[in-house]
Each structure stands twice: as C-alpha cells, then as structure tokens.
C-alpha cells in the first residue's frame with residue numbers, strides 16, 4: 001500500500017515571524033492526526049532554517065521549492081543541494097509550472113536537477129501538468145507523457161522510489177477551480193501506466209503520485225479517495241494551519 005503524502009508548497013509567502021506562527025500552529029496538531037500520512041512543508045529558502053529548527057522533534061518533513069542543477073559556483077541567486085541538505089531538507093519541488101511558465105524551465109533542466117538531487121540524497125517532487133489550452137485541444141496525455149519521459153530520463157528504477165510525481169494541471173493552480181476527482185484520477189492512472197511501461201509494474205505500483213491545484217478542505221476527501229491519487233501538493237490552503245490540517249486529516253490512511 002502506498003503511503004499518502006501531503007505537502008505544502010508555501011510559494012513566496014511568509015517572512016520569519018509568519019513562518020514561526022504557521023509552523024507552531026501545525027506541529028502540535030500533526031502528531032495527533034493520521035500518523036500513517038507523510039506530511040512535509042516547503043517554505044521559501046529564507047525560512048527553511050527556522051522551520052527546520054522548530055520542527056526538530058516533529059514528524060513533519062521539510063522541502064525546498066527549487067534547486068540549482070550545479071554543485072556550486074558563480075551562480076548568483078541560486079541555491080545548491082548541499083545548502084538545502086545543510087538546513088535539513090529531505091525533499092525538493094522541481095519543475096513547478098510557475099518555474100516552467102515564468103522562469104523558462106524545460107524538461108531537460110528539470111531532469112538535470114532531479115538527477116542532481118537524487119545523486120545527493122534529496123527526494124525530488126517533480127511536477128507535470130497541462131495548460132487549459134492543451135486540455136481543450138485534447139492533448140493532455142501527450143503533454144504529460146512528454147513531460148514524464150523528459151523529467152525522468154536516465155533515472156533508474158532503484159532511484160524512482162525516492163521520486164514523487166505531482167500532477168498539477170496548470171488551469172487548476174491558484175484558480176479555485178480544481179480538477180474533478182475523475183479528471184485527476186484519469187491522468188494519475190495514465191501516469192502510473194506510463195511508469196509501468198517505462199520501468200516495470202512493481203515500480204509503478206509503488207510510486208507516489210500527488211494531485212495539486214486548488215486542493216481545499218472541501219474537496220480533499222473526494223480527490224484523495226481516488227485509487228491512483230496518493231496525496232496532495234497544496235498551495236493556498238497550506239498557508240493556514242486549520243485548512244492544511246483539515247486536508248491532512250482527509251487523506252486515506
């Protein structure tokens with residue numbers, strides 16, 4: 001049985017004071033909720049150290065929202081895997097659609113980053129998803145297939161256990177308009193089938209595939225009840241303890 005994985009992507013929200021407030025609001029409650037669910041938070045880089053410090057004795061894991069494909073060097077503004085590990089990160093979100101859309105990230109670059117993360121003991125959460133235009137043109141499957149093949153290129157089956165895939169339809173992100181449970185399940189099932197073809201069925205059965213895009217306490221239970229939806233990557237609703245905790249308790253355990 002795959003363990004459900006609920007992860008909060010804080011995006012560019014929360015200064016240090018707000019970070020402490022949110023973490024403190026989560027950490028006492030999380031241990032009493034759904035112990036069978038993996039929970040992680042991905043604050044902005046500037047908040048990682050304080051979040052990790054506050055979560056020292058907690059089951060909540062920490063992730064970053066991006067990472068350089070390089071080890072170190074003259075890369076102004078970039079953050080390396082070593083820096084992320086030194087502040088206590090276990091996960092790193094890669095290829096979020098906002099990075100693809102606004103920062104020109106390609107499948108090749110995301111693949112390079114994913115390989116660098118895996119080689120150095122960080123677990124990538126790789127994001128894929130179609131735009132509204134692509135969905136309306138009926139090319140969702142082709143887009144997702146190209147993205148999955150691209151971002152996983154050269155990653156062996158032994159490493160895939162440390163990879164999480166997040167299906168985040170671009171039209172559902174920050175719009176309040178989530179994919180219906182059936183729309184999401186259809187894509188998740190397709191992704192699992194593709195992983196089965198690219199690797200083997202046991203790898204496909206064990207890989208965790210999260211859904212992301214306007215996940216809220218009101219829709220989480222129905223989305224997370226789907227056979228191939230193994231968790232959620234939550235944006236807006238992870239910024240308040242109550243709504244994030246409600247989503248965690250909606251996960252099947």
Ligand code: 13P
Pocket residue numbers: 009096168172173174175176212213214215233234235236237
């Ligand atoms: P929202 O939950 O705000 O739609 O954001 C989803 C997302 O992009 C998570 O990575």
